[in-house]
Amino acid sequence: MSIPILSMIIFFPLTGAIALLFIHSTTQIKWFSLFICVLDLMLTILLIHNFDPNTYNMQFRESHQWIPTLNIRYSLGVDGISILFVFLTALVGWVCVLASWQSIEHRLKEFMITILVMQTCMLGVFCSLDFVLFFLFWEAMLIPMYLIIGVWGGKNRIYAAFKFFLYTLAGGLLFLVGIVVLYFAGGKTFDILALMDSHFSFQTQVWVFLAFFIGFAIKVPMFPFHTWLPDAHVQAPTAGSIILAGVLLKMGAYGFLRFSLPMLPQASQYFAPMMLVLSVVAIIYGGYLALAQDDLKKLVAYSSISHMGVVTLGLFVFNLRGLEGGILQMFNHGITTSALFLFVGLIYERTHTRSINDYGGLMKLIPVYTTFFALFTLASMALPGTNTFIGELLVLSGTFVDNKWFAAFAVMGAMLSAAYLLSMFKNVALGTVTNTNLTNIEDVNARELLAIISLAFFVIWIGLYPSPFLNLMHVSVEHLLLQAGSMPEVMQEAMVNEY
């Protein structure tokens, strides 16, 4: 490929952000940002169209000298795993712009600029094939996210922004130390592909795994590093929550499967029991916390912790179904939770309350809103026919092969999620209208419907016909499993039990 399509996808939002500096009219700012995001989404669709799913090799490679003194290269590429997240990021981008159309009242221009810069950083993370480049995008993201939470957030936004920043920074810096250790252990290279092929001593692997673990676990977030998440989610503006839930949380899990599994296979196996236990704890603990919430946003935030537990569970059972389910679940969670935050944001814009007790009987007042809300609630609790069902089924069956007890506990988590999501839906949407303030509430308009439908489309598609998505990643996941050095019999057995 002579056209640097990945660079274009990554830096297109950034150039858009720079161009925004010179636009002054509010309407123009909105339309221009939307235009940038839609065009970027088009580019990623083009990327998927030209993607060859039959090879695990990195495609659309770009590689240039950047800092030869330390052997750091500007190196990009996507495989069947990362391409999904490139697409997810672009999709979330345009939903964010639509969600902020009216809800951001002051400093709209700065807001759109930070959102676009954020897009560039997130896309860069999923495309980087050089550790320093990856880390650059990974950490640079903190700046716009800190501003999004801190400037446009809720009442307690400053505390939440600080907590988010410091937590993630501390984790990120430990991750950096791990990277530099690998740099020397792997023969002075930051090239991710080269490091995947080199073998590290068990001791090195263990220490680096722990450093990576803290960095990624904070980002996911896994129990017990999850405490920043509810604060950040509750205080962030709608678009901020969508980005956080839709893409940022995926990065931790992406880190595990891009670096920990293939580069540190023995350590990953060694620590797998710990990871599985923490995942199960997150599933159940997150679920219980969600059960107790009155604040809609907090409820969705805690449900995120629970659902990300399912993802990490899938990643560390070391079989094909678990891994594919985990990755698909990352994508699904990006879709459904973004949508749920969007719904909370939409209703909050209209009523300025997020307390479940203030609602009731929305079904009668705003039927379109409620219908789609029902769809995403059901999707989030993994109803058959929706996207999450496929992901969770794969993860659970993969876990069952590995360890029946973990699977049993994880199923309990699924039951919990049904409990809190259904009771939330009942209290918000069903019953009689008790709050008189709600009577004049408006249903969703065309712009909002557009954002909702673009997400709902994937809920149904993956729910009914997931194979295009699974095919996209299949070869790459098999290769990953090979790199992760899982035992041949596990590998074979996973192959035999092909869905």
Add this chain to the structure above:
Amino acid sequence: MNTEAILQSIIASLPEIFVLLTACLLLLTDLLLKGRRVDLIANLSILVILIAATLSFMLEAYPNYFVSGPADSSLINNSLVYNPLIYNGMFITDPYSFFFKLIFYLTTMITILLSNQYIKMEGEAHSEFFIMLLFALCGMMIMASATDLISIYVGLELLALSLYVLTGFIKHSERSIESALKYLILSAIATCLMLYGASLFYGLCGTTQLDGITESLTTPPTTTTTTTDPAIILASLFLIAGFAFKIAAVPFHMWAPDVYEGAPTPITAFMSVGSMAAGFAVMLRVFAHALLPLSDIWLLIFATISLATMAVGSFVALVQTNIKRLLAYSSIAHAGFALLGLVAGGENGVASVMFYLLIYAFMSLGIFSVVIIMKTQHSPNELIDDYSGLSKHHSVLALLMLLFLFSLTGIPPTAGFMAKLYIIVALINEGYFLLAVAAVLFSAIAAFFYLRIVMLMYMRETNQKLELDKHLTLQLSLAITGIATLGIGLFPDWFLGLAMRSVL
């Protein structure tokens, strides 16, 4: 010294001689102009620095041009050979000193740009300010090139004496006078300690010349007993104490917050960058090079000092309310981080410190430029709370401040990240994993107080609009430092290579 040696000495120390002579000349000029043309002297000082920088560059790149002149020139004796090690081995013009001199030229130039408006506002517009800066510059240049404990002392004192005057330059301000006095007394004690250490080394090794000391330490029969000899340990401790004072490392950091707060802000910037870099220039040459045989003694001490320095700098900065005090503690924390490069040692370690200092110069001068712009006729606006809502009326200034603050935190894509990355690379190369982990955790703590300023600028509202005087010189210095902070962050290779090539 014969004529040839004298000529060689003059040639290889041409930039220093030039700065010193022109500084004296400017002093006379000022006398003739009866002190009326302060701007002229400021501009001439910048010119002097530019010429001196050119001379340094010529000496570095084309040393033979000076001894043989242009081809076929018979101006100078053609038999003369260029010799970088001069004054009987007390002074050297090597790539290492050239790198540091670049930092010094840059720092002094930007300090002059920052001062012009500032001293007028303070009502102390005297041209001696710039001339003293030139003397200080000359002192730093001698420190970078000195290869003898005596010449190090000469450079150190020239710098310190100029700084005593400069910190107390605002005569009507008690804080300024107080800080000058504090600096004088504490600095004098530190210099005494250093001199005492030097005299012990002279007694033990029979020379003050650095290479001579190395030779005598590595020659049997002394080698076997050196690192356990109490006299040598004592001598090293005194030297460490003396130099640690210069870079404001714990436990010799007490002076920094008071002096930084009281001194005129451009001088604070000058001290936090130039004086610190000069201290490191000497330390690296003395410890990572000359006293390398004694690394058993100083390695552990420096590791402890650097951890303590980072801890004190990061934690105490959390509770500061004055921006200059905050930046004083921040510069203490950064000195601690840079010291880790010395602990790592080796070519990478030394180069990482040099790279760090270069980048620190840009970002620190940048942030001080903002602090100086914030000063108005009525109020110094030195409190951190004065930055509330800055982004609303002065969005470009706030954005630059954000850039410098995130660079000091070490967030990519700013230069501060690259500086920290290279120190970590050097540390891990030598196997100091735990030090690397401690270093990054301290910088995560330090992030808190940089973030607080960003928070105030962007997340607090204010009713009052600051009427800021963004003078052209201040804008120029902001532009230089801002572009460098972002530019080196994105394309650090050339600077990294320069640091690596300039290692001793």
